Amino acid sequence: MTTQTRHHHGNLRPALISAGIDILEAEGISGLSLRKIAVRVGVSHAAPAHHFDGKIALLVAIAAEGFLIFSQMMEESRDKAAADPRSKLIGLCQGYLGFAAQHEALFELIFSTDVKNHADENLEKCSMQAFQLLQETCDLFEPSPHGNRSNAIMIWSLVHGYACLRANNKMVLFENETNTPLEMILPQMTPKTT
Amino acid sequence: MTTQTRHHHGNLRPALISAGIDILEAEGISGLSLRKIAVRVGVSHAAPAHHFDGKIALLVAIAAEGFLIFSQMMEESRDKAAADPRSKLIGLCQGYLGFAAQHEALFELIFSTDVKNHADENLEKCSMQAFQLLQETCDLFEPSPHGNRSNAIMIWSLVHGYACLRANNKMVLFENETNTPLEMILPQMTPKTT
DNA sequence: AACCATAACTTTACAGTGTCAAGTTTGTTT
DNA sequence: AAACAAACTTGACACTGTAAAGTTATGGTT
Structure with missing residues (x-):
């Protein structure tokens, strides 16, 4: 309920997609990495794996x-x-x-x-x-x-x-x-x- | 003059391009790495750097x-x-x-x-x-x-x-x-x- | 209220990548 | 024969994606 930093992000999947688009538009395809997306969302580099079956699956989303x-x-x-x-x-x-x-x-x-x-x-x-x-x-x-x-x-x-x-x-x-x-x-x- | 293994390849630049095309056709762009090309030509992983200014330059060739x-x-x-x-x-x-x-x-x-x-x-x-x-x-x-x-x-x-x-x-x-x-x-x- | 199963996330580790710096070998020039 | 430059190797580094194992929060059951 509070807006303080939680262990659980709670809305990670769409946040990853959105951050991915941002990085994509800023740096192009070759500049897009899972780890950059994770950093931008403020989450560990392995977190995306729990919502997408690998990098390509995130790209597809x-x-x-x-x-x-x-x-x-x-x-x-x-x-x-x-x-x-x-x-x-x-x-x-x-x-x-x-x-x-x-x-x-x-x-x-x-x-x-x-x-x-x-x-x-x-x-x-x-x-x-x-x-x-x-x-x-x-x-x-x-x-x-x-x-x-x-x-x-x-x-x-x-x-x-x-x-x-x-x-x-x-x-x-x-x-x-x-x-x-x-x-x-x-x-x-x-x-x-x- | 002999065909034995030499330290110097002697024909590396075109050989890298040719090997690159082979790997490209076999594995696609995402499967193409400098190190794979080097291995296929039988040369160290840093050798391409002496003929091409980075990976992209080889891709361009x-x-x-x-x-x-x-x-x-x-x-x-x-x-x-x-x-x-x-x-x-x-x-x-x-x-x-x-x-x-x-x-x-x-x-x-x-x-x-x-x-x-x-x-x-x-x-x-x-x-x-x-x-x-x-x-x-x-x-x-x-x-x-x-x-x-x-x-x-x-x-x-x-x-x-x-x-x-x-x-x-x-x-x-x-x-x-x-x-x-x-x-x-x-x-x-x-x-x-x- | 206590508990626990599970989902969400972190930490650690590993193999593969491109690139750089420093060394070694080879070929050529003088 | 000596010196030098070109060709290549070795070792290291930061970055990548992925997998395994550990930690923390959430929701539901009793």
Whole structure:
């Protein structure tokens, strides 16, 4: 009941995830260690082991949280956009790119091999939710003649690749077109008329 | 002149790079350590320090080598394709995807933050060469109304994103369309008539 | 109220990592 | 033959993740 220092932290699991995100954003993936997280939360270096089955499991939990922020930014940006399908899609993609730019390390983490190779139910749920947003926004358009979902695959690939290449500074190869807006590279698709 | 064990290895630098690639392909990025590389080459754990300024510098050298393989696969695949522009482009992109699939860890490395944040002349040269291939293949088509290079930006983003998402098994979300061929998502562009 | 089982956390220890400083061997130059 | 620089080794250090064993708090039962 009192707020004095207790032997039991009491809320350690979420605190570790939150501290992990902080360190991640400040120092990048390579600067993130279990022991640093433990110090920041004010707990012994072995404490995380009682809440996460190894470092990767903590990374996965952080990644799940990352997917939530990811979804949130995409949804918010889409909702702010005008009502027509193309504006909605561009808004969503701007959210995608915004997340990649503002949460560089987190973006790297959620698509990292470490995380992908560690099956986790909650992570699966959170990542599905993010891609569901993309899917349903693509569904505002007529399906491609090539198949129901090839629009979504194309858009997703396009915006993801664009985000990666921008993060890698590869776009500087294209001189001063560094900020090529989405409008230029998003292909024309026909909105549904329903 | 003799082949007996010498104190001096004599060819250590390239040997370290080569061993590094081997371990990388076998165990992934997280399994790659300087000491493992040293052991595999049959040299002391501190030997690499005399040829590379720290681990990252060795990773960068490996990445440069990776970009060479990358270019080689794209070029080979493009040259095997039919003569028309679209076939050439699809061939090149198949090389791109083939590299990402067959050299998963190397693909991850060459686009990693560690490597990108370490300026290196040779790496710059090798990566430029890879993207030059993509650029010149896109130049077989009429430039987009949005600008000279927006075709290349679009194609590059598209194929890179597609490669990443496939590597991350995210395509399973799209049921059995896992192997959606490039033809379906590559947009139509008008070949030059020269 | 006393007790105890269990969860939460600490302490200690260990193997593996990258890096540095100091030594040894080899090859080359003079 | 001597001197010197390059190539490599040895030993040490701080940091990492993980495991085992010990300590402290919590909640429930009687």
